[in-house]
Amino acid sequence: LFWLASGESAHAYINVSFIVTCIQIVELIMLYELLFKVEPKTLVLIDEPELSLHVGWQVEFIKDLQEITKLADLDILMATHSPDIIQNRWDLTVELKGIET
Numbered sequence: 001l002f003w004l005a006s007g008e009s010a011h012a013y014i015n016v017s018f019i020v021t022c023i024q025i026v027e028l029i030m031l032y033e034l035l036f037k038v039e040p041k042t043l044v045l046i047d048e049p050e051l052s053l054h055v056g057w058q059v060e061f062i063k064d065l066q067e068i069t070k071l072a073d074l075d076i077l078m079a080t081h082s083p084d085i086i087q088n089r090w091d092l093t094v095e096l097k098g099i100e101t
Contacts, residue, residue: 050082
């Protein structure tokens, strides 16, 4: 459970499974938008999707995106730091070298 407080007397308990369900719904909405609302031949940019995904969902994320790119005829350019998203698909990656921040 999460404990939230706003002021001294306001307290609420939120079940963690509710928050997890909300995050899953957000991912489903994004996948739906990609599949049904984005025009074919579009380049979709996704920045660090791992920030809001459980490791278990990260493992499935690239598989889901690959299916959607085939069905909706999209190209996806994604920036990630997560080897869980990449898994064994290093053939889909490009290493950025010589970039200084």
